[in-house]
Amino acid sequence: MDLNLGGILTILLIIMGISLAFSIGANDETLATLIGAGVLKFNFALMAGGFAVGFGMVFLSQGVGKTVGADILGPGVNYSIFMLLAVLISSIAWLIIGSLAGIPLSSTHSTVGSIFGVLIIYSLFQGGVNPANALNYEKLLNVVLSWFLSPFFGLVITYFLFKILIKFFLSKLKGLNQIEKTERRMKWLLLISVLFAEIWVGANSAECVGIFYGLYNSGSISSTNYFVFVIICGIFVFLGIYFAGRFVIRNLASQMTNARPSEGLILQSSSSIILMIATFLALPISHSHVIVFCILGMNMVQDKEIDKKAVGKMAIYWFLTFPIAAILAGLIYFFFILGGLY
Amino acid sequence: MRMGVTEEDLEKLTIDELTHRFMDLVNESTLKLIEGIEHLTEENFEKFDENLNYVIETSKEIQIKKKFESKIFKSKLMFSKADRLKVFSKINDIKNIGEFLANKMLLYKVVFPDEEFKQEISTINSSLKIISLKITKAVKFIGSDLTKAHDTCEEIKDERRGMRKKEFDLLKRLWNYDMDYLSRTFLYLKELVEGIMMLADHIKNFSEYIQFLSTKYLIFR
Numbered sequence: 001m002d003l004n005l006g007g008i009l010t011i012l013l014i015i016m017g018i019s020l021a022f023s024i025g026a027n028d029e030t031l032a033t034l035i036g037a038g039v040l041k042f043n044f045a046l047m048a049g050g051f052a053v054g055f056g057m058v059f060l061s062q063g064v065g066k067t068v069g070a071d072i073l074g075p076g077v078n079y080s081i082f083m084l085l086a087v088l089i090s091s092i093a094w095l096i097i098g099s100l101a102g103i104p105l106s107s108t109h110s111t112v113g114s115i116f117g118v119l120i121i122y123s124l125f126q127g128g129v130n131p132a133n134a135l136n137y138e139k140l141l142n143v144v145l146s147w148f149l150s151p152f153f154g155l156v157i158t159y160f161l162f163k164i165l166i167k168f169f170l171s172k173l174k175g176l177n178q179i180e181k182t183e184r185r186m187k188w189l190l191l192i193s194v195l196f197a198e199i200w201v202g203a204n205s206a207e208c209v210g211i212f213y214g215l216y217n218s219g220s221i222s223s224t225n226y227f228v229f230v231i232i233c234g235i236f237v238f239l240g241i242y243f244a245g246r247f248v249i250r251n252l253a254s255q256m257t258n259a260r261p262s263e264g265l266i267l268q269s270s271s272s273i274i275l276m277i278a279t280f281l282a283l284p285i286s287h288s289h290v291i292v293f294c295i296l297g298m299n300m301v302q303d304k305e306i307d308k309k310a311v312g313k314m315a316i317y318w319f320l321t322f323p324i325a326a327i328l329a330g331l332i333y334f335f336f337i338l339g340g341l342y
Numbered sequence: 343m344r345m346g347v348t349e350e351d352l353e354k355l356t357i358d359e360l361t362h363r364f365m366d367l368v369n370e371s372t373l374k375l376i377e378g379i380e381h382l383t384e385e386n387f388e389k390f391d392e393n394l395n396y397v398i399e400t401s402k403e404i405q406i407k408k409k410f411e412s413k414i415f416k417s418k419l420m421f422s423k424a425d426r427l428k429v430f431s432k433i434n435d436i437k438n439i440g441e442f443l444a445n446k447m448l449l450y451k452v453v454f455p456d457e458e459f460k461q462e463i464s465t466i467n468s469s470l471k472i473i474s475l476k477i478t479k480a481v482k483f484i485g486s487d488l489t490k491a492h493d494t495c496e497e498i499k500d501e502r503r504g505m506r507k508k509e510f511d512l513l514k515r516l517w518n519y520d521m522d523y524l525s526r527t528f529l530y531l532k533e534l535v536e537g538i539m540m541l542a543d544h545i546k547n548f549s550e551y552i553q554f555l556s557t558k559y560l561i562f563r
Contacts, residue, residue, distance in 0.1 A: 038418065170562035175486040177358060179559055180422055258421050302561060 009081045010220050014229060016088050017211040021233035024107070024205050025053060025240020030287075032249045033264035034194045036256025039187045046246055050238035052195045056202025057209065058234035063282035064206040065230075069213025071282070072115060072140055074123075074133045079214040082336045083118045090114040090329030091207065098317065105321055106286030111207035112143060113325030121330040126342050144322070146283040150274050151293035158270040158297030165262060166301065186261040193268040200275035206284030208233050263298060270294045289318065347402065352409040357417060358485045360410045361430055364403065368437045369478040371397050372541070375440050376467045376474075378447070379534070383460040387451050397444035403437055425555055429484065432548045436477075439544055443537035452530045455519055459531075462512045466538055469505040473498045473545045480552050492556035495549035502546040509539050 031049040035042055073079070091110035098105030116135065123134035173179045209230055216226035241249075256264075271290045278285040292314065299306055336342060355363065378393030407430075414427055454460045476498045483491035512535050521528050 037421075166562040173562075175484065175488055176422055176426075176555070176559055177485040180419060183421065184418075258424070260421055 006081055006220075009085060010215065013081060013084055013088065013211065013215060014221075016085075016092075017208055017215075017229065018232055018236050020088070020092075020107075020208045020211070021057070021205070021236040022240040022244070024201075024208060025050060025237040025242075026244035027248065028053060028198070028201060028237075028241055028245050029248055029252055030194060030197050030201060030268065031241070031245070032252035032256055033259065033261075033268060034191060035249060035253035036259055037187050037190060037261045037264060039191050039261070042246070042250070046242050046249070048195060049198050050241035050245075052198035053202035053205075053241060054234035054238040056199035057205055057237050058202075058231055060199065060203035060279060061205060061209040061230070062213075064204055064279055064284045065209030065213040067139065067143065067282045068111065068115070068206040068210025068284055069215075070217040072112070072136055072143065073119065074129065074135050077119065077122070077129060077134060078218045080218065080342060081215075081220060082341045083122060083333060084211055084214050086118050086329050086333035086336060087111060087114040088211065089332050090117070090325055094321065094325045094328060098321075101317070105317060106147075106289055107207045108204075108284045108286050109147060109318070109321040110325040111210065112140075112284065113322035114329035116140070116322070117326030117328065117330030118333045120326070121333045121337070122342075125334065125337050142281075143283055146278055146281070146285050147289070150278055150283075150285040151289045154270055154274045154290040155293040155297035155300075157273060158266055158294040159301055161270060162263075162266045162298055162301045165266060170262060183261050186265055190261045190265045190268065193265050193272060197268045197272035197275065200272050200279055201287050202234070202237060203279045204275050204284060204287065205237070208237075210284070267291065267294045267298060270297070347405065349409075352406065355409075357410065357413055357419065357426060360406055360413065361426065361433070362482055364406045364410065364430065365433050365478050365481045367403055367406065368433050368440075369474050371403075371437060372440050372474040373471060375444055376471050378444070379463065379467055379538075382447070382452065383454055383463055385453065390451075391448070394444040394448050398441050398448075400437070400441065403434075407434065422559075425558075428551070429481065429555075432544075432551060433481065435544055436474075436541070436548070439537075439541045443534075443541065446533055446537065447530075450526055450530050452527055452534075454531075455521070455527070459512070459515060462508060462515070463534075466505055466508050466512065466535075466542075469501055469508070470538060470542055473501050473505075473542060473549075476501070477545050477549060480549060484552060484555065488556040488560050492553050492560075495553045495556075498549040499546060502542055505542055506539075509535060509542075 028049070031045055034040060034049070035045050039045070040048065069079075091107060091114045094110045094114075095105055095107055119134040120131055123129040123131040169182065173182055212221070212226050212229045212233070215221045216223060221229070271287065271294050274290050275285065275287060296306060296311070333342075352360065374393045374396045378390050378397065381387075381390040381393060410430055414423060414430075417423065419426065454463075476494050480491045480494040480498065483494060513532070516528065516531055516535065519528070
């Protein structure tokens with residue numbers, strides 16, 4: 001590879017993309033339910049979960065990756081390395097702000113918002129493209145619509161699945177032994193549902209695979225290299241869970257020892273159904289938003305009080321993610337253009 | 343003299359069965375304590391000593407407790423592990439309070455001031471016996487039927503409510519005797535009534551904990 005500025009930046013983007021895969025694994029909390037319920041030994045659970053996410057990312061993420069890496073762009077528009085760099089810097093910065101504020105922000109929303117900002121600036125100042133043609137607005141609208149619909153359906157599916165489970169099983173249990181026995185059987189279903197959910201978490205990790213699809217689509221890397229990098233991402237998402245995710249997972253799992261496997265089963269099944277449908281439709285959605293609404297659905301069934309203030313605060317950040325990431329990425333790309341880097 | 347149980351016998355028992363066996367032993371010990379107090383009112387000191395020495399003997403309980411602790415530590419029980427451990431420790435507290443009371447009562451042989459006092463002691467003893475039998479029943483219902491456990495605990499609370507008034511009547515009677523308030527008899531009887539109150543209060547608190555468990559686990563009913 002010719003090591004000019006473009007080559008160096010391509011390598012930088014590849015490193016950032018792979019780091020993103022590592023951080024997806026490091027922040028994945030799905031396994032906590034499984035470990036909290038004591039279904040598998042800790043290290044074995046991490047390996048199984050990591051393998052499932054990696055599998056999903058390598059074999060099932062192409063549709064979502066293509067949406068972020070190519071289909072969301074307007075006709076004839078391709079990513080440049082600086083555009084992708086601006087997208088990555090902006091989405092990472094916004095995620096760090098979210099972490100400091102203690103809000104589970106969506107990296108998907110952040111990435112798509114950044115793409116939007118970069119493309120608008122590109123069309124206005126660089127590409128000579130009408131902003132109306134800079135993006136595939138139909139696709140973008142579908143993606144944004146899916147962000148509203150996926151949490152809503154997550155809530156609805158959880159609500160009804162849990163109602164059914166209560167009506168036909170849980171309400172019939174009389175003593176602690178019977179409850180324990182039934183829940184013990186459910187832990188195997190929980191194992192299947194968590195691994196299933198992990199596959200679709202990996203498959204819907206658009207922000208990572210999308211970057212490589214963008215590089216491939218713009219001709220910066222070959223199709224063989226694209227697949228090699230996706231496989232490397234799959235390996236790194238596994239490593240992320242195994243080496244870095246273990247701390248978050250252990251911490252959460254220790255708070256979940258009282259949780260019933262039946263509850264985890266419904267939560268994970270509902271969220272994985274939503275993720276699977278979204279992935280088949282090539283729509284990148286936020287797993288954390290879906291799971292938060294699934295928990296709300298479960299709380300509604302149990303008549304638990306919902307902390308409206310906390311939900312409201314979260315919703316504000318969720319709504320702000322897209323425009324702020326767009327503005328941030330737009331500004332970064334604008335400065336690149338000013339410096340002659342486009 | 344108590345008969346020991348073999349390690350092999352205990353090994354075969356489940357966590358639930360060990361809890362029941364432990365509860366039965368503690369109940370038996372409480373009933374012996376009550377019977378001992380009855381012997382004291384009858385001034386049958388030999389039988390009184392025999393009963394209270396039975397109460398302070400703990401080898402069998404320790405054997406079951408150790409087996410339970412080792413089993414629950416290794417057990418594959420999921421979410422109920424901590425609750426089961428707490429139930430066991432609350433049963434153990436009944437034993438500890440009974441043992442403490444028995445040790446104190448063995449320090450001296452009291453002669454009751456009058457027949458009314460003896461009768462009132464017998465009345466609260468009967469209530470203590472009822473709640474001890476009911477808590478044993480409630481503990482056994484935890485595994486099989488939490489609704490029944492809850493209802494049995496409600497009966498314990500009702501009985502305890504009635505008992506409390508009698509205990510204060512008894513204390514009032516004691517405080518109004520023409521007696522030296524630093525005398526051994528006064529102090530002994532005061533400790534006796536307060537000890538019974540403490541034991542009954544613990545059983546009542548335990549029954550409330552069982553009701554908490556019923557509410558927690560029967561959330562979907």
